[in-house]
Amino acid sequence: MxxxxxxxxxxxxxxxxxxxxxxxxxxxxxxxxxxxxxxxxxxxxxxxxxxxxxxxxxxxxxxxxxxxxxxxxxxxxxxxxxxxxxxxxxxxxxxxxxxxxxxxxxxxxxxxxxxxxxxxxxxxxxxxxxxxxxxxxxxxxxxxxxxxxxxxxxxxxxxxxPTLPEQKAIADLLSTWDEAIEKTERLIQAKEKRFKELLRELIAEPRNTQKGAKWENVKLEQVCKIASKEKLNSVDGHFLLTVKLHCLGIERNDRIAPTLTERGRPYYQHKSGDFLIGRQNFHNGGFGIIPPELDGGITSNAISCLIVNKLKLSKDFLWFQFANPNYYKKVGHVMDGTGQKELSDKQILKLKICLPDLETQNQIAEILSSARHEIVLLKQLAEQYKTQKRGLMQKMLTGEWRVKPEIVNQYMEA
The missing domain is CATH 3.90.220.20 (DNA methylase specificity domains)
Incomplete structure (x- = not known):
């Protein structure tokens, strides 16, 4: 200021x-x-x-x-x-x-x-x-x-x-960014609506929308197993991973420093591509696949890691199966506990999913991944516009940057 x-x-x-x-x-x-x-x-x-x-x-x-x-x-x-x-x-x-x-x-x-x-x-x-x-x-x-x-x-x-003419000039300039942000966010809403429709057509109601395709109900234990990992003896130099809610994936958590205590939870290390499930929050969309940049991150044993049989199941297809709100929200009914409920590894493996052949799985996952990627890019663009606007506002509203006099003159009353 x-x-x-x-x-x-x-x-x-x-x-x-x-x-x-x-x-x-x-x-x-x-x-x-x-x-x-x-x-x-x-x-x-x-x-x-x-x-x-x-x-x-x-x-x-x-x-x-x-x-x-x-x-x-x-x-x-x-x-x-x-x-x-x-x-x-x-x-x-x-x-x-x-x-x-x-x-x-x-x-x-x-x-x-x-x-x-x-x-x-x-x-x-x-x-x-x-x-x-x-x-x-x-x-x-x-x-x-x-x-x-x-x-x-x-x-x-x-x-x-500023003077009234310069106020008007500044407001009009900032409105250009507002229009770009608003237009991009409307496009995001339209793309998200279309993504939900695709998720319904290709995952939630495939037998209604894909006539002739053969789908089979299977339990996860038929196509997956829970990874058995060694406990870490030290967490020094390691970074913590968090499984975000609402199907938002995995992120690095630098807010909390992992520590080993005698009565605390043990920690395990994961690699890029691991499919993680937050057992206390699966019903809130707490699952995701570790991206390459988070390779080597660690979690406590509150997180389970699924190993997928690649000959029977596409990992990306499984994520989209889970990401259907009608699927993951219903899982809350089978979770154990009177206070903080938790899904056991045994219960995870008993979950049922509906699968087509592997080729169809990959085709569906590719379509949905492409639609999801478009949304991610648009959100990044909207955030860029917002960042640019914040920077412009900071300069313009303090007088560090000025609107050109010939432009300000256009706002002066005759």
Missing amino acids: KEKNDLPNGWKYLILKKLITQDIKNGYSPTCPEEPNGRWILSLGNLTENGFDPSQVKPAPKDDMRVQDFLLAPGDFLISRSNTLDKVGRTVLFRGEIENCSYPDLLMRFRVDETQVTNEYLEGYLRSSIVRTYIQRSASGTSGSMVKINKSTVEKIPVVL
Whole structure:
């Protein structure tokens, strides 16, 4: 953050309170009906990293007169006052996307003086790393996950204010990245929808979609076995692997240093291509194949390693079998335990899968892998756009980079 004296000529440094024309006000959270009735109320989910998401609204009650006092109007700013540290203080500009819409108690609302600041510039500024850092440092709470900010915190947000023409120019420039991000994320949604359709057609309902193909129900023990590995005598110099949930694969975990204790779990080393199953989280999509870059990683004995009979089963095809939500979520019903449930190795090998011949398995896995790879590339592209935008915002909103004068002049009133 630049000091006041370092700002470009004509720019101002002030706190948000100096721009607010309508006092900051918490929302109201009524008891909501299940059925839509033409009235709506927002949730924290409407405030995303990239702006307002209208899809997360809930029906609001018609017979609660207090709701009327919290109806939103175009030009209202909304900021979350309670959330996880990475999400608290998320801010959006309401543009009238939803009619008859109010806001809940976990959000605050305010309006600003548009003779001093444009709504579009301020929305971008309030989502910048400058403000995110301030919010996260100011947030407080006793919960390990949820933190809060209050009215005073919001009022004291530091604001760097260019001239109005330059504000408009900056906002328009940043909107170019917003459009690219939005377009890419819409494409991701479409690709993910198509992937789910392919998963259903090729894996979940093959007998309905692949007439004439011969599929056989088998138990995993007929085509796999559990790897028998030696316990490590030392974990020095080794890195830990984590099996992520929701079918997101395997990652390196540098947050936790593995340690051997007398009563603790033993550790085992794995190689690239090993098929790992988190026995406590299989029903949450906790399984994956170790990629080449994580060769040699270790896990505790809470993770099982499957050895696949390559003459009968494609490892990638098995992953897609497991990745069908209708498959892995149902496994929770057979897991043992009264508290933290766990799938035993014996239960894993008794799981049933439906298999075509090996050639068909490989063909299906190739189609699904290609579709999944497209999604991965698009997500990487979206993240690149977001990173570029964050860098641009940091430079533009502090005056380190300036919009060319001839462009700013186009925004000046005649």
